[in-house]
Amino acid sequence: MEIISNIPRPQHALPQGTDNSVPYAGPWREMRDGSLMRLVYCPGEWKKLPVETLPICSGCGTPFRKTDERLGDMAWFEADCLRRHIQDSQAPVKPSIPISV
Ligand SMILES: [Zn+2]
Numbered sequence: 273m274e275i276i277s278n279i280p281r282p283q284h285a286l287p288q289g290t291d292n293s294v295p296y297a298g299p300w301r302e303m304r305d306g307s308l309m310r311l312v313y314c315p316g317e318w319k320k321l322p323v324e325t326l327p328i329c330s331g332c333g334t335p336f337r338k339t340d341e342r343l344g345d346m347a348w349f350e351a352d353c354l355r356r357h358i359q360d361s362q363a364p365v366k367p368s369i370p371i372s373v
Contacts (some may be wrong), residue, residue, distance in 0.1 A: 273307060273310075274310055274312045274362055275309065277311055278313075278314060278316045294357060295358060296357060297312045297361065312363055315327075315329070317349050318343065319349050321345050334351070336350055
């Protein structure tokens, strides 16, 4: 089981050579009932629409994608390269939404 988190971690808690724009997975932990669980961090950012510059992953340069989460004239953008960094992730891939300019 994977818990998807958008909450950035403090710099000292990050794996070396990464920052909070790169998706990563924490170690698997065994729960009391014997099931395995880990935290998967998927970076995201609120951006005012229309966007001028997309946030990008500093690990692989992939631009974040727009999701359908909105807050007024802001939209939630999140990293689109989860699987590139976490090959064995079981996290569901949300459908990408084309950016209207
Ligand atoms: Zn990336």
